[in-house]
Amino acid sequence: MTDPLPTGATIGILGGGQLGRMLSVAAARLGFKTHIYEPGANPPAADVAHACTTAAYDDTAALTAFAQSVDVITYEFENIPTEALDILEAIKPIHPNREALRISQDRLTEKDFLTGLGLNTAPYADIPDADALDAALVTIGTPSILKTRRFGYDGKGQARLKSDADAAQAITDMAGAPALLEGFVDFTIEVSVIAARSASGDVACYDPGENVHRDGILHTTTVPASLPASARTDAVLLAARILNALDYVGVMGVELFVTPTGLIVNEIAPRVHNSGHWTQNGCAVDQFEQHIRAVAGWPLGDGQRHSDVVMENLIGHDMDRVPELAAAPDTALHLYGKAETKPGRKMGHVNRITR
Amino acid sequence: MTDPLPTGATIGILGGGQLGRMLSVAAARLGFKTHIYEPGANPPAADVAHACTTAAYDDTAALTAFAQSVDVITYEFENIPTEALDILEAIKPIHPNREALRISQDRLTEKDFLTGLGLNTAPYADIPDADALDAALVTIGTPSILKTRRFGYDGKGQARLKSDADAAQAITDMAGAPALLEGFVDFTIEVSVIAARSASGDVACYDPGENVHRDGILHTTTVPASLPASARTDAVLLAARILNALDYVGVMGVELFVTPTGLIVNEIAPRVHNSGHWTQNGCAVDQFEQHIRAVAGWPLGDGQRHSDVVMENLIGHDMDRVPELAAAPDTALHLYGKAETKPGRKMGHVNRITR
Known part of the structure; x- marks a missing residue:
């Protein structure tokens, strides 16, 4: 492993959305500068970054200049084109x-x-095709979900199958993209473990949070989750196994289904995660800073929960509730500064300290 | 009073030091953009601001353009030249x-x-002169402190008088500047009240913090302060009286001496204050956000203390302790990203959650 980055160094962040924005603030808290790379105009992260490059992921010159201007590179989303990563990785870690x-x-x-x-x-x-779906429905059955293998998020690129009769429409919904059929899991709750691993191999996990979704988008995360202590330990050990297997450096979001017979991994996200936003008001060191610490080769910080928190996402016209939320007790508001409010768009979140 | 500023509006901040930096982060948290005005190069606040103007306080064109680009103006320090304020205030509040x-x-x-x-x-x-000092020493006596009337901070522009024999040197130290003699106060502790007043006249105070200075610079602030409940109430009422008398909008730092016979006001600062940094890890809404809320015409947030905190300033080569502090339990590190470490320079602070 390399030496820790000195304060004043620059961390490059691919993606200028709200996750990049909160990563940038966390980096500044440790004395780092940030440089955002984002194809879209006026990215939320640029308001709190030292520098911002507006360019596409196939712009070799811009990618090269970006990589040369930073000391290390991280990202706020996982769907970065491989060719862009090849160019960047040849210059900086x-x-x-x-x-x-x-x-x-x-x-x-x-x-x-x-x-x-x-x-x-x-x-x-x-x-890969309709025939495969027919065959898979025999073993996996319904209800089940057909999902594109790549580029899905927040419920996009998914088709629910209530019965075999939905197969044709589900295939059509995939629009020719390679897909995966997932069987139904009869879970009691969904929890997330936000896990961090440092460059020196230390692993630290935040307390699991209990997630509730609405319309395929995370609605609330509540900590502590209603989990027995043994399941809490299992969740943390499981997350640590994933990070260690990948020789992972940074924060990962691990979504788990809790079932009567044990934990089932729903999905992993190699980045800070919406279900970890509660850490901003529940811990001395939040998930964003933990990620920056790991990426910078610093020791992980103290992520022990000092307060119970309910995080609620503000989606689209939930923004109309901001005046009321701003005046509410025990409430910390986090808005992303997005210029336009659209239905389904994540505009901010609120952390309510419940104890 | 005017309407609350909508998210997306721009808050102008005079001064680009660490206070401007933390104000800028708080503004972003509410979805505001910030524009920093600072004569010095590479101000710490610029790393987390939407825009930064580097220009002197006598640059009429720059001041005018700055004021025109923002929706409201605030500041991180009180020694702003009157002429600059005249230009700015003609354009924006x-x-x-x-x-x-x-x-x-x-x-x-x-x-x-x-x-x-x-x-x-x-x-x-x-x-005003040496004769006045001789006369004042008769009534006020020694020990006492001669201070310049204007432009002093962190113990600068001050001369201590242990006896009348120190009078001549003290006058020389003032270098001709108008001065004030302050008598000695036999206090048990010094506390600060960080008080906020909204545009609609609501006042909210954070729990008083207990300050310890070293070499004339704040060293630690501890909350809760070792104060009886009655003195805590007195301190808060007293701070509220000051803010109301000034029809004040924003956060003010009120430094108080606690004596056996009651509270004595040491000084007031019309801005966020070093002794309020503990609020970042002790409250849902910190002093920086509280200030931004007031300035933006928003309701004040919940500043109730959820954790006990000891804030310690990192001065000059205290930065050498960062690797150790980064790995310490219950510890939140806040670094200002200053390029150069100098003796006596505030480089960062650390908030230790003690309960």
């Missing part, structure tokens, strides 16, 4: 590593990796 | 208001204002 990206960019590869580690996932099958 | 600045820019005016409110201060006398 990228954390979390390429293997973590490769695995999490493809749902099938991810499931194979997880089951290869001995972890449980939903039953799944590779669905 | 300034909070806290000019009266608060006028009073706090001059120690004599400030003492007269405070005693005029019926509050207790150290005994003091206007010292």
Whole structure:
């Protein structure tokens, strides 16, 4: 491993959304500068960054100049084109590593990796075409979900199958993209473990948070989750196994289904995660700073929970509630400064300290 | 009062030091953009600001362009030249208001204002020249401190008098500047009240913090302070009286001496204050956000203390301790990203959560 980055060094962040924005603030808290790389105009992260490059992921000159201007590179989303990563990695280190990206960019590869580690996932099958779906429905059955293997988020690129009769429409919904069929998991709750691993191999996990989704988008995360202590330990050990297997450096979000027979891994995200936003008001060191510490080769900070928190996402016109939320007790508001409010768009979140 | 600023609006901040930096982060958290105005190169605040103007306070064109680009103006320090304020205020509102600045820019005016409110201060006398000092030493005596009326901070522009024999040297130290003699106060502890007042006149105070200085610079602030409940109430009421008298909008730092016979106001600062940094890890809404909320016409947030905190300043080569502090439990590190470490320079602070 390399020496820790000195304060004043520059951390390059691929992606200028709210995660990049909060990573940038955390980096500044440790005395780092940040440089954002983002194709879209006026990215939220640019408001709190030292520098911002507005360029596409196929712009070799811009990628090269960006990599040369920073000391280390990280990212706020996993769907970065491989060619861009090749250019960047030839110039500066990228954390979390390429293997973590490769695995999490493809749902099938991810499931194979997880089951290869001995972890449980939903039953799944590779669905390259309609025939494969017919065959998979025999073993996996319905209800089940057909998902594109790549580029899905917040419920996009997914089709639910209530019965075999939905198969044709589901295939149409995939629009020719390689897909994966996932069987139904009868879970009691969904929890996330936000896990961090430092360059020296230390692993620290935040308390699992309990997630509730609405319309396929995370609605609330509540800590502590309603989990028995044994399941809490299992969740943390499981997350640590994933990070260690990948020689991972940074923060990862691990979504788990809690079932009567044990924990099932839903998905992993090689980055800070929406379900970890509660840490901003529940811990001395939040997930964003923990990620920056890892990427910078620093020791992990203290992520012990000092307060119970309910995080609620503000989606689209939830922004109309801001005046009321701003005046509410025990409430910390976090807005992303997005110019336009759109239905389904994550505009901010609120952390309520409940104890 | 005017309407609350909508998210996306721009807050202008005079001064680009660590206070401007932390104000800028707080503004971003509420979805505001910030524009920093700072004469010095590479100001710490610029790393987390939407825009930064590097120009002097006598640059009329730059001041005008700055004021035109923002929706409201605030500041991180009180010694802003009057002429600059005149130019700015003709274009955009300034909070806290000019009266608060006028009073706090001059120690004599400030003492007269405070005693005029019926509050207790150290005994003091206007010292325009050496004869006035001789006369004042008869009534006030020694030990006492001669201070320049304007432009002092962190113990600069001050001369201690142990006996009348120190008078000549003290006058020389003032270098001809108008001065004030302050009598000795036999206090048990010094506390700060960080008080906020909204545009609609609501006042909220953080729990008083107990300050320890070293070499004339704040060393630690501890909350809760070792104060009886009645003194805590007195401190808060007293701070509220000051803010209300000034029709103040924003956060003010009020330094108090605790004596066996009651509270004595040491000084007031019309801005966020070093002794309020603990609020970043002790409260849902910290002093920086509280200030931004007030300046933006928003309701004040919840500043109730959820954790006990000891804040310690990192001065000069305290930066050598960062690797150790980064790995310490219950510890939140806040570094200012200053390029150069100098003796006596505030480089960062650390908030230790003690309970």
